[in-house]
Amino acid sequence: MSETHLDQLSKSPGSDQHDGHDGHHTGIPHGTFKGYMTGFLLSVILTAIPFYLVMEMPIPDAQLVGFTVVAFAVVQILVHMVFFLHLDPRAEGGWIILALVFTIILVVIAIAGTMWVMYHLNANMMPVHDMPGS
Amino acid sequence: MMDRAVFPEDVEFHPAEEPHHPEGSSTMLGFWIYLMSDCLIFAVLFAVHAVFGASYAAGPAPKDIFELELVAINTAVLLLSSITFGFAMLRMHMGDKKGTLIWLGITGVFGVIFLAVEIYEFTHLISIGATPQRSAFLSSFFTLVGTHGLHVTFGTIWLVTMMVQVWKFGLIEANQRRLSCLSMFWHFLDVIWIGVFTFVYLLGVLQ
Numbered sequence: 001m002s003e004t005h006l007d008q009l010s011k012s013p014g015s016d017q018h019d020g021h022d023g024h025h026t027g028i029p030h031g032t033f034k035g036y037m038t039g040f041l042l043s044v045i046l047t048a049i050p051f052y053l054v055m056e057m058p059i060p061d062a063q064l065v066g067f068t069v070v071a072f073a074v075v076q077i078l079v080h081m082v083f084f085l086h087l088d089p090r091a092e093g094g095w096i097i098l099a100l101v102f103t104i105i106l107v108v109i110a111i112a113g114t115m116w117v118m119y120h121l122n123a124n125m126m127p128v129h130d131m132p133g134s
Numbered sequence: 135m136m137d138r139a140v141f142p143e144d145v146e147f148h149p150a151e152e153p154h155h156p157e158g159s160s161t162m163l164g165f166w167i168y169l170m171s172d173c174l175i176f177a178v179l180f181a182v183h184a185v186f187g188a189s190y191a192a193g194p195a196p197k198d199i200f201e202l203e204l205v206a207i208n209t210a211v212l213l214l215s216s217i218t219f220g221f222a223m224l225r226m227h228m229g230d231k232k233g234t235l236i237w238l239g240i241t242g243v244f245g246v247i248f249l250a251v252e253i254y255e256f257t258h259l260i261s262i263g264a265t266p267q268r269s270a271f272l273s274s275f276f277t278l279v280g281t282h283g284l285h286v287t288f289g290t291i292w293l294v295t296m297m298v299q300v301w302k303f304g305l306i307e308a309n310q311r312r313l314s315c316l317s318m319f320w321h322f323l324d325v326i327w328i329g330v331f332t333f334v335y336l337l338g339v340l341q
Binding site for chain 2: 110
């Protein structure tokens with residue numbers, strides 16, 4: 001919201017005030033051939049490396065490989081969002097990105113919270129096989 | 135921010151009448167919000183798998199039953215279907231009905247191949263006794279991967295429906311809008327698949 005937007009409202013209350021809709025009725029984000037190919041090539045690389053790391057195990061440290069694989073996944077998700085889903089922070093007046101950020105917060109709370117609670121629940125449980133008489 | 139507090143007297147802060155929205159102008163945002171809610175379904179299933187992923191109940195572990203070659207094939211197929219859907223959308227924006235249909239058809243074939251490989255994987259697992267009833271790990275595995283597979287199934291049905299629509303009615307505005315929704319759905323499923331092959335298969339085998 002800027003002052004120019006307020007000016008437009010006061011000048012032409014009856015006309016089309018949605019700058020995003022002018023001559024672009026469906027609001028469909030356009031991709032380009034170059035964009036799709038860039039996204040595809042990046043995805044191929046970002047997929048091939050984690051599969052190679054796990055299937056061939058060139059690095060014997062499983063924990064390090066695990067972190068690397070997750071890092072590649074995060075980058076690849078971003079690549080898909082930008083090149084395939086055409087995520088634009090300004091699209092639909094910012095509501096798309098707002099809904100996405102809100103969802104990411106909920107996803108993080110749900111997954112991290114679940115793991116945190118369930119891990120502690122597990123760790124604090126008395127192991128069955130250590131109980132006397134079992 | 136403070137300088138905006140001073141306005142001329144005749145400024146209207148809201149339009150005098152409801153702004154007119156062209157038909158379907160809010161469909162893309164609405165569909166995006168549906169996708170976000172779908173994302174939450176998968177978040178819950180991923181959370182369940184994070185908890186139960188190591189509860190084998192003395193049954194098979196991921197290392198014993200997962201064939202990463204199959205997963206790699208499925209990942210490649212889904213990725214290829216994403217780019218072919220992208221080409222269909224480019225053809226659609228060019229107004230090329232035949233090209234759109236051809237690329238949609240190729241995308242559909244990739245979708246069916248993905249489902250065939252996944253059904254083969256599931257039936258193979260069940261035939262060797264790694265059923266959903268065997269352990270909490272396998273229950274959550276079948277639920278998570280099965281839910282993704284169901285989405286791909288319905289996406290493929292939707293894709294065939296759209297091919298018939300485009301073939302019969304052409305690239306009318308309504309069809310363009312529907313194809314854009316399906317395109318978002320399809321790419322979204324590929325994003326979910328990144329999570330599946332990373333957290334379920336690759337990290338599962340690493341355990």
